[in-house]
Amino acid sequence: MPAFSPQLLAEWTTGQWMGAQPNTEIRGFCHDTRKLRPGDCFVALKTEQRDGHDFLASARDAGAAAALVSNPREDIYFPQLVVEDSLLAFQTIAHQHRHAFSGKVIGVTGSCGKTSTKDLLAHLLGASCLRTEKNLNNTLGVPLTLTSIDPDKHEYAVVEAGINQPGEMTVLGGMIAPDFAVVTMIGPAHMEKLGSMANIAHEKAELIRFAVPGASLFCGGDCLKYEAFHHFSGEIFAVCETCEESPALDYTEYRSCFRFFREGETTRVQIFSALFAGQFVINAVLTSGMVSNVVLAVLTAIRCGAKWPSIEQRLLTWQPGADRGAVYHFQDNLYYVDCYNANPASMRDALDTFAALTPPEMPRLYVLGGMKELGDSTELMHRKVGAELTFRPEDRAVLVGDEGEAYADGLREAGAQPAQLTLAIDTASAHDAVDGFSGALFLKGSRAYALEALLPAGVLKQKEAAAC
Structure with missing residues (x-):
């Protein structure tokens, strides 16, 4: 203590x-x-x-x-x-306590995948690692986390940093001052206050501006498209997906690649990096974005000094958090449940995984909840998601929330007929359309919609058993 x-x-x-x-x-x-x-x-x-x-x-x-x-x-x-x-005094205490800590501090941010990446990295680093509890990642949660560091117990602290408006990361980054920074990706999240992708990148990059001398950055490869990340002078491990069996790496740039293969309801991952080259298995169905975050966590753990045999064993026991791409089977139906939250990038990632996972003969029901905090881009972003969906004659969609009409506009562009679409003002109103469907069901939307309430009792029991 x-x-x-x-x-x-x-x-x-x-x-x-x-x-x-x-x-x-x-x-x-x-x-x-x-x-x-x-x-x-x-x-x-x-x-x-x-x-x-x-x-x-x-x-x-x-x-x-x-x-x-x-x-x-x-x-x-x-x-x-x-x-x-x-509050400012508490943040100052957290800042001072962090700098008195001789262990390593890892700051984790990004437009999506922060929490699961933070949890996996802490899992890989073991019992001597403190991590942000739940999603205490804001200007109050970060000092609560940092002041919980026990120098007699902890060698590492994995601290999540979440923002939704300009200037917040300056406060968080100043407290965290990471030895290692992890930025999962830059995507259209919290557009309402952040305004543009360039602004989002600028705010996320504030975390690395406060990194200590000699710090390392681990990030999704797309982050480097933004000028805000070009000012970091430390070593960079930028992760991207490849289709090559033996990709040629420019080790001077510390570029890291991965491939992955779904084998039933497990995922085999291959990493090609200056830090590590090898493969491992995760006992879960992962999207491409989730695999990228797993690779970031693995490489960061290795850079922190964790040994591969320990990492490999811990990977076998890891599962993504509740309602983050979980797959359930009940009464001949398949349920893909990703209800924790949603933005356009994570929605597309999950939809691609669902399409690859579902047997082609099964009709599909897409239960799409609205995506919040997109500001002036709300209608456009929802319409684009709908228009990009491969929608077959046997498929149906239930569109939940005020954003449902924009989804429907896009789906009609993709060829959907009016009889295939159901608009529901809220989650409770969607029950009739969902309860009577047989086939493969996809559920994803912002946390406000709590779409997991639409799951049958049999699936809820499976969820409870998996959490034990």
């Missing part, structure tokens, strides 16, 4: 203790009194919804050793470190 000196916290934040400072070291940080552990420092944050300073008494009663505050309460007898801005 990490330990923080009250005096050091005051120095780092240029804050002052009101009254007596704690007589013990701080053992961690928490902003939610319901999750607070005895010995934690309660971070009192003020948001539009609530003011954490209203919960100081609750934090004290729950066993907090102190509180980080911008609005001290003299009527509550409790050590309070008074600062100008609680």
Whole structure:
């Protein structure tokens, strides 16, 4: 468990203790009194919804050793470190604690695949690796992760960085200061606030601007199309798919290639890289994008010092997270479930995999939920996904959400007839069209639609069993 000196916290934040400072070291940080552990420092944050300073008494009663505050309460007898801005002070503490850590910090970002890549990389690095829990990847989640680093326990920290507006990665990158940076890909996600692909690339590349001297970058090959990535002077391992059996590599550029083959419901992967050349098997059906992220995780783990025999064994026990391209069979139906989230790049990737996986004689039902945060490109992006779909006379589509009409416009361009398409305003309204279908079912959309609610009880039981 990490330990923080009250005096050091005051120095780092240029804050002052009101009254007596704690007589013990701080053992961690928490902003939610319901999750607070005895010995934690309660971070009192003020948001539009609530003011954490209203919960100081609750934090004290729950066993907090102190509180980080911008609005001290003299009527509550409790050590309070008074600062100008609680969140900024907490981020400063995280920054300082990260730089006091002698182990390796790996920052992971990208337009999609961040969480599964982070989880796999941490799995490959083993018990001495701290990782971002769930998706605590924002301006509050990153300092919560970094302040959880225990120098007596951890050799590595894999920290996920997620953004949806300009300037956020500057804050996150400054805290993470990665020894190794992983950027999965640049795609049309969070366009509503980021505006363009070039802007997205610029923001993602901010992570590597804050990398420590001698850092390495592992990225999807398409990242290097963007000028924002050309300013990185460290070693780069850019990953791309190849069709060649023995691709010629320019090792001076550290270019890495992969091939993959689906064998039933497993995936065999071959890597050709300056770091590693070999193959391995994953016990899951993976899309091309997912394979790219697996390769990034493997190469990063090797660069961190992990040994191949350990990596190979850990790969055999890894599965993508829940609702990320899972395949189920129930009552002669095949279900491809990828409901965790969606943007145009991940949607196309999943659709290609579903088409390759499904026996040609099976009718297909495409349950497509809307893709959120695309801004002015929303209608165009949905229409393009529909227009690119190979839609046969025996196939059907259920289009969920406000974006459904744009999907339908594209599908009609692809030759779909009105009788083949069902528009549903929300997930609950889609049940009748989904429940009566026999064949192969594809479910993918943004998290807001929670399309997994359309799965039959038999598939839900399989999901629960797989999670155990």
